[in-house]
Amino acid sequence: MKRLVLVRREQPLRGGQPLSFLIGLLVALLAGILLLVASGHNPIEIYERLFNSSVGSSNAWAKTLNRAVPLGLAGLAVAVAGSMGLWNIGAEGQILAGAMMAAWMAQIFDTLSSPILIPIMLIASILGGALLASGPGIARAQIGVNEIITTLMLNEVALRLLQWLIHGPWKDPESRGFPLAPLLADEARLPKLFGRAHWGVIIAFLVIALFGFVVSRTAWGYELKVAGSSGATARYAGISLNKKIITVMVLSGGIAGLAGGIELSGTSDRIVEGVSGGYGFAGIIVAALALMRPSGVAAVALIFGAVQVGGLSIQTLGVSSSVSTILQALILFGAIGAGVFNRYSLKSVKREKKGGST
Amino acid sequence: MTSDSSLAIELIDIWKRFPGVIANAGATLSVKKGTIHAVLGENGAGKSTLMNILSGVYRPDEGQVRINGNQHWFHSPSDALTSGIGMVHQEFRLVPSFTVAENVVLGASEKIIRRSLIEKEVEQIAQQFGLAIDPTRPVWQLSMGERQRVEILKTLWRKAQILILDEPTAVLTPAEADELGNVLRRMAEDGRTVVFISHKLHEVTAFCDEATVLRGGKTVASSLKVEEVNESDLAGLMVGSSPVISERPPHQEPGEAMLTIEELGTLDDRFLPAVKNLDLTVKSGEIVGIAGVSGNGQREMAQAIAGLRPITSGKITISGKDLTNAPPSERFTAGLGYVPEDRLGIGLAPRLTVIENAILRCYRNLRKSIFLVSEQAVNYCKEIIDRFGVRTGPIDDPIAGLSGGNLQRLLVGRELSGNPKVVLAAQPTRGLDVQGVKAIQDLLIAERAEGVAVLLISEDLDELLTLSDRLLVMHEGEIVKEFDPTTAHRHEIGAAMAGKRDES
The missing domain is CATH 3.40.50.300 (P-loop containing nucleotide triphosphate hydrolases)
Known part of the structure; x- marks a missing residue:
């Protein structure tokens, strides 16, 4: 009898990243054929649509990029905290906080023009997310309260606040009873880059690049990684942990808040209950697939965005949302998860007899 | 295939590779039933790996494990325990807030356990082998020596016939070490087999019957009768040449x-x-x-x-x-x-x-720009x-x-x-x-x-x-x-x- 085990490679496979991506994608698509045939669809038709709708045209790319923006920023928020061993599970609520702050600014400064109003909105969104995350940061640093629980619970707080706003003070009088805030004025909307793709793509890319650089190359990022390795080692190296925990949580929340501001101003155009789109939780997956490295989240978010856009599109061909979700998971897992073979090799091991015989 | 029935353990031509390291390169070990067998070697000689293979923690890349003449292929430590092999690790695996008896039964397959019964059983086993311990005390109150006794009791309660102790005396005072020697002797007299990993030579000669010496993942001397060798022979086998130890530095007057x-x-x-x-x-x-x-x-x-x-x-x-x-x-x-x-x-x-890691203490001083790693830091490293x-x-x-x-x-x-x-x-x-x-x-x-x-x-x-x-x-x-x-x-x-x- 033989058994397969994963053995760590001495050196990561050179040039293995694109190769594992392609092979993983291929395996996932082959497995997807089984799924689609079993659920009564024509795999070729579905795959064609999946491809065309996500990366097949400039219009498709616009949709994919627009989705990748909140995914990438939420992933970055989780990964920045994760570099220090902190878990920000509250990106979802921080996105809402950011969106609400941005919408509020748009209401207050409704006479300003775009070049002034939009920066104000985005800065406010950063502050909103940062504010929501600061509580868990301070509680963790000062009295050791587990940040996973506090950030998770604050998601609910942010959501309830938003619900109250759209059912009450911010409710659009023309919404015929639907809980919606009014549409943003044109001045409050992010300008377009091409097609429907908005400038948030550039902003998100720059923010991810900035944090990727800061965490991997600067002394500040180094201190984060040392602290993430062991608190005792950090103290020994003279790194003040408490201040750093608060700073990192605030930054992480701010990044997620920015995602909310961009999503409001670039895509959703008004505050509705689903403005956060589940991106805050998807961001945890993005960060995990990027191995908690801020520099890795852009690529993962792009693939994730493409898969989501394609997955939505094939539902118009009659694929049920559950089959579509399974297919999305397969592709994501195959394409990104195969990266594990860059660091591990598969080895078959003989086993002659089941142990513990009596 | 059958083999010598007087042998409790046979490890034959064991190979185990880790990335960049060959921990065992054809190591062998044979241990007679009812004896205390020392496995000697320096750090990195492959002792712990070999014992982990015997106790089911690792699986060998090549080679055979025979227990009482039958070939075995363990998948886990509990698998090995079913075959009567128990290991006492260097780092104890105990729950500090549980009592001695609770730790002993922890992980046992019985679903319903009566506290008083277990406490009595543990007490009885402890007495039989001279392990002085109160089964009702919580583990956090115990000294290192007492905690080790709990680990030994865990294996005995599970009816282990073969006991592996990984550097058991490292945490003990000399008196406690002597006491442990007596306990192990009683277990051997009771027909159990003890494998004793150490690099303290005087303990080996004091209470072991036979010794196997490992060096660089290989067995360099197997089943030497301890009565027939002396400590310096064993030391010579372990290091392969005469031991190098620093010399006493010359006297100097201390300053302020x-x-x-x-x-x-x-x-x-x-x-x-x-x-x-x-x-x-x-x-x-x-x-x-x-x-x-x-x-x-x-x-x-x-x-x-x-x-x-x-x-x-x-x-x-x-x-x-x-x-x-x-x-x-x-x-x-x-x-x-x-x-x-x-x-x-x-x-x-x-x-x-x-x-x-090299710059952990002084990265602040080595940095010239915003970059962490400067040429200066590379030179320093x-x-x-x-x-x-x-x-x-x-x-x-x-x-x-x-x-x-x-x-x-x-x-x-x-x-x-x-x-x-x-x-x-x-x-x-x-x-x-x-x-x-x-x-x-x-x-x-x-x-x-x-x-x-x-x-x-x-x-x-x-x-x-x-x-x-x-x-x-x-x-x-x-x-x-x-x-x-x-x-x-x-x-x-x-x-x-x-x-x-x-x-x-």
């Missing part, structure tokens, strides 16, 4: 006081007093050794001096500068090099690279690697791939590279191979010759006697006696370690 500690008090992790009113002075150009059974406040004292543990009283001065309340980094800048006992938990960050002989791959690789000896060279090298005035070294050679021990000891001797004040905390009395100019014995958080290492008798030091004070 560099490290002064007055009335130091600090608490342990349970907030109980660990160090009480401790006074200590280390002068320039002298090595002061701290001896003591582990757990008598040495660790807490070192951490308090390094600034990692808050103090409850006292004053710490380094070359005239009061550093009582200074953070660890300021103490480093003031000239304190600290080699912590806990290398990977405090001294080094395992997930980071060689260079990132390379200098440590060259000067202290750290064998490593590219400096951008994680340190996780380095051997224990090279990790320690990197750590000690980093602490000495700042030209310290005081070096505080806690267990600097523990767990290293002979070359590693000699390299680290020679570094400390060289620092002494340069006029550095060295405070050396060690559990290895030979090391302390060789290196120290003055030897202090610590017991329950206090210095109980001072010895001159050139004239001290071991039994006097031993008595002091057990708490016997100066008559004054």
